[in-house]
Amino acid sequence: MGLFSTLFSSNIQAPVAAIGSLLDELYTSDEEAVNLEILKQRVAQQPNLVQSKINQVQASHRSLFVAGARPFLMWVCGLGFLFAFVINPILQWIWPDVGTPQLPLAAMLELTLAMLGLAGLRTVEKVKGVAK
Incomplete structure (x- = not known):
């Protein structure tokens, strides 16, 4: 029982949480990748939208x-x-x-x-x- 109590004690939770957050930063899920791609497309689209507004004003x-x-x-x-x-x-x-x-x-x-x-x-x- 001593081994199980040591494994599941509160002292071991901090290193496990640190390793888990490190792995989460290293590997991106598909959903996060899709959200990042959508965000990139929106940012890339902004100059075109601004130029379109300028063209409308000039015309x-x-x-x-x-x-x-x-x-x-x-x-x-x-x-x-x-x-x-x-x-x-x-x-x-x-x-x-x-x-x-x-x-x-x-x-x-x-x-x-x-x-x-x-x-x-x-x-x-x-x-x-x-x-x-």
Whole structure:
């Protein structure tokens, strides 16, 4: 009986509790890992939410210098694609010896697709009545 009373006495509880808390810190349960992952995603999402709010404020502004960047870039991309796919082939067909400049279509396509995404957001703003 002396061994059992020694094992289950209050003197042994402190080291067992210390070892248990150390093991708990070393190993993370699945539930804790999921909670940490959710927290990481929320923290990572915060800059995007802030940028979205900034974009909404800029798009609803009445000044052309604040709200006019997106339409200007869309016109630039549109004119670039007009030249690349309509005017340039016609010029090459009419004067093949002269040659025409080549535009960086990969960069223009990337910019145009991003701007079309923003144009979709602009349409939503106009439908909601927050844009001019």
